[in-house]
Amino acid sequence: MSTDSTGDYDGPVTEEISVTVNGETVTAEVEPRLKLSDFLRNECGLHGVRVGCEHGVCGACTVQQEGRTVKSCLSYAVQADGMEIETVEGLAEDGSLHPIQEAFHETHALQCGFCTSGFVMATKELLEENPDPSREEIETGLADNICRCTGYQNIYEAVERAADRMEGGE
Amino acid sequence: MSEQESVTDRVFGSSVERREDRSILTGVAEYTDEKLPDAAHVAILRSQYAHATLESVDVDQAENRDDVVAVFTGADVEESGIPNDIPTAWSLPGLVTPQYRIIATDKVRHTGDAIAAVVAEDRYAAHNALGDIDVTYDRLDAVTEPDEAVDSDVTVHEEAPDNVAFDFTIGDADAVSEAFSAADHVTSVDLEQPRIIPNAVEPRAAAADYDPDSDDLTVWMTSQNPHLHRMLMSTATLGHPEHKLRIVAPEVGGGFGSKIYHYPDEAITAWCAKQLGRAVTWQATRREGYITDCHGRDHVTEAQLAVDTDGSIRGLRVETHAGLGAHLSQFATATPSYLYATILSSEYDIPAIHCRVIGAFTNTTPVDAYRGAGRAEGIYVTERIVDAAASELGMDPAEIRRTNLISPDEFPFETSVAMVYDSGEYETAMDRALELVEYDELRDRQRELRDDDRYLGIGIANFVESAGLSPSKAAGELGAAAGGWEAGVVRFHPSGTVTVACGTADQGQGHRTTFAQVAAEELGVPLEDVDVVEGDTDAVPQGMGTYGSRSGPVGGGAIATSARKVVEKAKRIAAHSLEASVDDVEFDDGEFSVVGAPDRSVTIQEVALEAYLGHDIPGDAEPGLEATSYYDPENFTFPFGTHVAVVEVDPETGEVDLQTYVAVDDCGEQINPMIVEGQVHGGIAQGVGAALYEGAVYDDTGTLVTGSMNEYALPRAHQLPDYETDSTVTPSPHNPIGVKGVGESATIAAAPAVVNAVVDALEPFDVDHLDMPLSNERVWRAIDAATEGDS
Numbered sequence: 001m002s003t004d005s006t007g008d009y010d011g012p013v014t015e016e017i018s019v020t021v022n023g024e025t026v027t028a029e030v031e032p033r034l035k036l037s038d039f040l041r042n043e044c045g046l047h048g049v050r051v052g053c054e055h056g057v058c059g060a061c062t063v064q065q066e067g068r069t070v071k072s073c074l075s076y077a078v079q080a081d082g083m084e085i086e087t088v089e090g091l092a093e094d095g096s097l098h099p100i101q102e103a104f105h106e107t108h109a110l111q112c113g114f115c116t117s118g119f120v121m122a123t124k125e126l127l128e129e130n131p132d133p134s135r136e137e138i139e140t141g142l143a144d145n146i147c148r149c150t151g152y153q154n155i156y157e158a159v160e161r162a163a164d165r166m167e168g169g170e
Numbered sequence: 171m172s173e174q175e176s177v178t179d180r181v182f183g184s185s186v187e188r189r190e191d192r193s194i195l196t197g198v199a200e201y202t203d204e205k206l207p208d209a210a211h212v213a214i215l216r217s218q219y220a221h222a223t224l225e226s227v228d229v230d231q232a233e234n235r236d237d238v239v240a241v242f243t244g245a246d247v248e249e250s251g252i253p254n255d256i257p258t259a260w261s262l263p264g265l266v267t268p269q270y271r272i273i274a275t276d277k278v279r280h281t282g283d284a285i286a287a288v289v290a291e292d293r294y295a296a297h298n299a300l301g302d303i304d305v306t307y308d309r310l311d312a313v314t315e316p317d318e319a320v321d322s323d324v325t326v327h328e329e330a331p332d333n334v335a336f337d338f339t340i341g342d343a344d345a346v347s348e349a350f351s352a353a354d355h356v357t358s359v360d361l362e363q364p365r366i367i368p369n370a371v372e373p374r375a376a377a378a379d380y381d382p383d384s385d386d387l388t389v390w391m392t393s394q395n396p397h398l399h400r401m402l403m404s405t406a407t408l409g410h411p412e413h414k415l416r417i418v419a420p421e422v423g424g425g426f427g428s429k430i431y432h433y434p435d436e437a438i439t440a441w442c443a444k445q446l447g448r449a450v451t452w453q454a455t456r457r458e459g460y461i462t463d464c465h466g467r468d469h470v471t472e473a474q475l476a477v478d479t480d481g482s483i484r485g486l487r488v489e490t491h492a493g494l495g496a497h498l499s500q501f502a503t504a505t506p507s508y509l510y511a512t513i514l515s516s517e518y519d520i521p522a523i524h525c526r527v528i529g530a531f532t533n534t535t536p537v538d539a540y541r542g543a544g545r546a547e548g549i550y551v552t553e554r555i556v557d558a559a560a561s562e563l564g565m566d567p568a569e570i571r572r573t574n575l576i577s578p579d580e581f582p583f584e585t586s587v588a589m590v591y592d593s594g595e596y597e598t599a600m601d602r603a604l605e606l607v608e609y610d611e612l613r614d615r616q617r618e619l620r621d622d623d624r625y626l627g628i629g630i631a632n633f634v635e636s637a638g639l640s641p642s643k644a645a646g647e648l649g650a651a652a653g654g655w656e657a658g659v660v661r662f663h664p665s666g667t668v669t670v671a672c673g674t675a676d677q678g679q680g681h682r683t684t685f686a687q688v689a690a691e692e693l694g695v696p697l698e699d700v701d702v703v704e705g706d707t708d709a710v711p712q713g714m715g716t717y718g719s720r721s722g723p724v725g726g727g728a729i730a731t732s733a734r735k736v737v738e739k740a741k742r743i744a745a746h747s748l749e750a751s752v753d754d755v756e757f758d759d760g761e762f763s764v765v766g767a768p769d770r771s772v773t774i775q776e777v778a779l780e781a782y783l784g785h786d787i788p789g790d791a792e793p794g795l796e797a798t799s800y801y802d803p804e805n806f807t808f809p810f811g812t813h814v815a816v817v818e819v820d821p822e823t824g825e826v827d828l829q830t831y832v833a834v835d836d837c838g839e840q841i842n843p844m845i846v847e848g849q850v851h852g853g854i855a856q857g858v859g860a861a862l863y864e865g866a867v868y869d870d871t872g873t874l875v876t877g878s879m880n881e882y883a884l885p886r887a888h889q890l891p892d893y894e895t896d897s898t899v900t901p902s903p904h905n906p907i908g909v910k911g912v913g914e915s916a917t918i919a920a921a922p923a924v925v926n927a928v929v930d931a932l933e934p935f936d937v938d939h940l941d942m943p944l945s946n947e948r949v950w951r952a953i954d955a956a957t958e959g960d961s
Contacts, residue, residue: 033294047204048197050423052371053456057879060371088197101195105187108848112678113194114372114423120195139888146879148371148424149678150848151855152887 017081021046022090030077036070037061039077040087048088048117052146059145062118063087069125071144088117091124100124100162109158111149118145123159131167133159182691182907185844188683190676199421202375202453205390209377209449210239212439213296215286215303216461217278220314220533220872221324222307224276229286232302237295240446241303242287244275247441252409256432256497257402260504261649262336262529268327270497272407272434272441278307279326279496280533280872282461287438289450312533312872316493317470319530326496326531333531335494338507341524341587346476349485349522353476357559362941363469363547364865365493367876368540369884370677372423373459376436377451378443385414387444391436393419393705394429394675395715398652399436400707402500407437410444419705425677426856427540428463430717431499435462460877465866466540468493469506469547475555481565481573485522486514488551492529495536502538503529508648509544509636515585516552517596517632517810518574523586533872539717541856542917545635553631553922557929558938566613567630567926568604572597575632589636591808592910595836595900600632603812603834606894612816619818620934627931629815631923637911638807639718654802656720657712658728660689660736661796664782666775667699673713674725675705679849679913681721684841688726688907692733693774694760711798719809719911722841723902728801730906735797740777743795746788747772747780807902807910811835813854813919815927821935824950826862826928828891833919836898838910843897850895850916857920859885865943883943932956
């Protein structure tokens with residue numbers, strides 16, 4: 001929005017963007033200051049993008065932009081114009097969980113679940129870049145995400161299990 | 171536990187996968203912020219200063235913005251005539267209870283105090299408008315430390331000129347004096363337990379919808395105890411009739427205590443909805459959470475242990491200044507008094523204990539129960555001072571503990587601080603932990619490494635937790651303003667499936683899975699035929715909520731009690747159908763049969779149908795098949811165990827490398843070992859976080875320096891070791907399902923285990939204590955001080 005010096009409302013300045021979200025093109029008029037996280041949650045209805053800290057530390061809002069993870073609370077929707085975004089909602093196919101989601105479930109790698117979307121997306125990038133990571137590489141690969149419930153050990157096991165399964169042919 | 175995967179065909183006790191996971195993993199699970207997407211947004215102006223008089227609050231410019239719906243101040247709230255006083259839920263003798271308004275009027279006492287609330291069309295607009303509110307402050311000096319507060323010139327509340335809210339004592343002071351006179355040796359430790367910021371990853375949130383025609387007010391919120399929130403909002407803040415107020419806790423993203431309390435924010439949100447007659451929603455920003463979510467701990471303690479040269483403990487004396495923050499939150503008084511002082515005996519037979527706690531107001535965020543609440547602080551004191559005594563006596567830390575353990579034949583064991591421990595096999599768990607960590611070999615290795623100037627440390631922490639809050643009558647006698655029961659409903663449907671409702675409220679613990687296991691086992695029905703409802707005051711009759719490791723023992727106890735009532739009624743109907751006497755009918759695995767004539771049988775599902783048809787049931791029976799129980803535990807439950815941490819300290823940098831962590835927990839019967847292990851993992855991480863990384867820091871002005879995730883060090887994946895966990899099973903003799911609870915245990919044990927390990931590593935430098943967090947700098951300075959002049 002724009003306001004003059006007295007605070008009077010002068011109508012919002014908006015920009016049209018077109019973003020491919022989970023394979024579908026979404027066109028919207030957005031304010032330049034709209035965070036990508038809020039665009040995905042409020043304009044696209046993708047609540048799996050969780051907002052935990054809004055200052056780029058917790059990683060709950062992690063999504064993939066052009067195949068690379070970004071913390072969507074730290075970028076603006078206008079920066080994603082013309083790009084492809086994938087959120088956790090895009091992973092399960094025909095009602096079947098993605099192998100990463102499946103592994104998180106089987107190894108009890110989530111409790112309250114608020115950080116889970118971000119961990120799943122961070123794991124996806126990690127395994128795309130390194131299909132057979134060592135424990136240390138997993139720890140480093142997930143160091144941008146905070147989980148307060150699990151103590152991480154079951155998350156490592158989920159990543160290892162997912163890696164085994166995805167190596168075996170997704 | 172991982173090596174003991176259950177092979178039983180019982181549903182209770184097996185690691186069934188969680189039914190909560192799928193909606194979370196696919197992103198469709200709805201937390202509070204998803205509940206009213208079209209609502210107007212509330213943003214709350216917090217105080218710029220930790221302590222100031224409010225001279226004026228000018229909201230005109232903010233109100234004039236086109237995208238702002240309304241702006242409200244403390245005066246507006248006062249004028250509305252609501253009760254407007256967030257209460258403490260636990261009274262202590264002489265307690266000072268100043269009014270805690272939902273929006274400040276004349277004075278602000280910490281930086282989280284609300285000064286005004288903006289309602290705007292969206293969240294961005296609401297936050298923008300905060301900057302247009304003009305507040306004139308008359309700034310006052312601030313006090314932040316509890317021990318300094320009692321001698322300070324700063325007065326937080328006029329009602330407490332010395333900032334003392336309460337001065338609590340427990341135990342026999344004369345007996346302790348005698349013990350100290352008689353003992354061979356006295357060990358003293360002065361220690362501080364810094365504030366912990368709970369940091370549930372989901373920020374607190376509330377969304378409120380009001381229908382003026384019906385007077386129905388619905389509030390979705392991040393709550394660990396929706397019924398408690400309903401009662402407090404009805405009676406203490408909003409004055410809205412309790413039967414017209416519905417609280418819903420949808421998916422809740424972690425709590426660890428911080429979502430127990432009634433904060434101003436949900437009351438402000440609901441009050442705005444009523445004022446405006448439209449739906450409004452509020453979600454804390456993370457920085458807002460840091461200054462408003464209740465913190466934990468904040469103790470400054472002087473402790474002395476009277477001990478004989480053979481390691482026998484004669485007495486313990488503790489004096490603690492506990493920071494309460496600027497306002498009394500609900501359990502701010504109970505946590506550092508009855509939840510703290512009564513656990514100081516840990517696993518030991520300590521004949522005389524005396525504890526004094528001075529609760530002090532400071533210009534800081536209110537302090538209340540955080541995972542381990544009181545028990546964590548108490549066990550930390552005892553486990554630290556026992557280690558210090560061992561060091562001074564030249565004893566092995568394991569041996570001094572073994573010398574003083576309460577033995578299995580002494581239960582029920584009454585401590586000298588008013589607890590009656592229910593059951594325990596302390597030495598068995600301790601031996602298992604020492605065996606797993608290879609204790610003797612580690613001690614050998616420690617000696618060898620020291621010759622190479624490498625510093626390995628081994629830290630043991632035993633613990634007992636008073637869990638399952640709590641027997642109502644006992645709590646009432648000690649000052650509680652609430653009961654400690656839990657409500658559980660078990661209802662068969664005519665087709666034979668079952669709905670369970672419980673007054674607890676999950677924030678990640680997996681109740682929908684574990685409570686279904688409890689009911690399915692009791693009723694002998696398939697697990698998938700049981701659904702669990704929680705977190706909605708319209709769907710659950712009453713409830714006390716989830717905290718204090720109570721959901722398993724007390725919620726589970728309520729569900730089992732109701733299931734047993736259902737089986738009893740079903741048995742009468744079955745006997746009627748089978749034309750047998752009730753005494754001749756037995757129930758096993760969902761089937762009623764006549765003793766000695768097993769072909770004469772009927773399933774509980776068939777009985778359920780008959781109960782709802784009502785065509786052919788005993789003449790004195792009502793139709794229907796359901797039961798509600800208010801299970802009131804006869805005692806606390808007492809989980810226990812031994813944790814061992816192994817660290818290596820780099821003397822050049824002070825860096826602590828936590829290499830091994832072994833946890834042996836006994837939480838009684840385990841409903842779901844996978845979930846128990848998960849609770850232990852998470853608990854360890856929080857205890858390790860406190861020991862090594864966390865700790866809130868205020869500056870002298872009362873500004874929270876560690877005010878966001880950028881400054882406050884939450885442990886990350888690479889900062890935690892692999893945990894090796896195991897368990898023993900000593901059922902609680904008085905709990906209906908033998909469960910003791912596990913939510914807080916590991917957090918209680920982990921901090922002293924890690925600190926003991928670091929202090930043990932530094933023994934060659936004559937370091938006898940270090941306060942948490944054991945940052946590289948703090949450890950390095952201790953080593954540097956000890957070696958000054960050596961280099």
